[in-house]
Amino acid sequence: MTDEEIGLIKAMLAEGIKNDAVHFYFNRADRLLSSGRITQIKQGKYGAAVPAASRAETAAFIADWKCRQLAGAIPQAAHPTDAATVTALFELIEGSWALRLGETDKAECKLGFRLDPLDRFADVIRTIAGFANNKGGYVLFGVRDGTRIAEGLQGNAFIDADPAAINRALIASLDPVPHVTKTTLVLGGAQVGVLYVEPHDHAPVVALRNISDCVKEGAIYYRYVGETRLIKPGELRQIIASREQRAVAEFSQRMMRVAGGTEATLNLDTGAVTGKAGAFVIDRDLLPALQFIRQGDFSEVKGAPALRLVGDVEAVDQQERDRIRIIRDAVTPDAVVRNFLRGEVVAHPDQYLHAQAHGSNKWLPIWYYLRQANMAPQLMVAELQGRVATHPSSRDAVVRRLQQADSALKVHPGRPAQLRDAFARGEVVAPTNVTDDLRFAYAVMGLLPTQQGISQFKPLLLACLDRAQGQDASSGNRRSAVYRAACRLDELLHG
Incomplete structure (x- = not known):
């Protein structure tokens, strides 16, 4: 069992919930749990050093568990920006909401928010870079560092801040660009602004410019417990080792796809493109004009890595060129949603899924187009993971939904x-x-x-x-x- 589960069990037992009822929450078909384990936790014989969860965390867990049972969904973790998830970071102390553990390696407090001029946002940019290079985390505005109390934001500067403006500030300051989600939370009448930073798939994130005294060009920042500072050699080695492991895994998967016939290999000496289903040859006179370049700025979104083919290469005929142009031009987020709502049958429905890996929208219909394409979810997952995505986080969001590890279900109160x-x-x-x-x-x-x-x-x-x-x-x-x-x-x- 995880420490988080042990903490929840302790809190539930402290609230008077019986052992067998607690056992029901944590016993699963893929992980049969002995009821004696609950007794051991209650007696302090198992996980004695683990602190009990807060009331907010326990309530959020129970509510999410009940929701999953009603929806018949596969158990899944709540999204980091869900109200219940963020609320669980706080606890009610003598009538005031306080950040439960204070500033950690996943939480930073800021009493105020100001995006312009950039110098006033520099400390936040530094913190975002640190979170992106570690495990991700929350920048919480309207929370005083010393007391941990959620005093609330003054004015509407955070609410009115355009997420695109925040992203532009990051584009101008960091490379690759971290993915940040903006949301707000009201605790006891106090408005708290939240920026959630995802851990970056292609760390390290590096500062591009000097900004006041907080951000230095070429620096790599890392989030340690309670502070963001220049990365130490040990953590940098871990990031590099992780990248190497992913590269080896991706290469192995690609070779498996080649062996399985879903991809082909190109011989740059002969021009032969060979796959399991057949082969074709590129004219030898054309080969010198081909360049495969690792490109960091493939599209409008800076920092989205992609492979770019530069040279005299085009589709084999006019019909194929028209098909590519139509797919690239027509498959916009608005088209994906509207065609679904209208119930329209589309040409090349698989491209309506592939297009979602190249935009910032993470919530677009997928199952409607998958059924039209008559494809198994596993096959589409393999295709998405086998291609370069302009927005890897959007591609990964589609993959999680295809694997039923994430759902659009969200219950809003009120x-x-x-x-x-x-x-x-x-x-x-x-x-x-x-x-x-x-x-x-x-x-x-x-x-x-x-x-x-x-x-x-x-x-x-x-x-x-x-x-x-x-x-x-x-x-x-x-x-x-x-x-x-x-x-x-x-x-x-x-x-």
């Missing part, structure tokens, strides 16, 4: 939860304004498999999407909500 309950009773009212649109999309995200008439939500979501075509932040938030809601319908109808 009005969206009330709407979802009304849907379950057959009371579905079409939203008519932008305020209703957001609540409606949030409610659809929480639909359960027991919901009747799921298809009726598709035209209603399409109308919400039509009203969210502005360039302002509010329209962007509504589009994101509609995209994830469409994913939930896709799971329920075709997953």
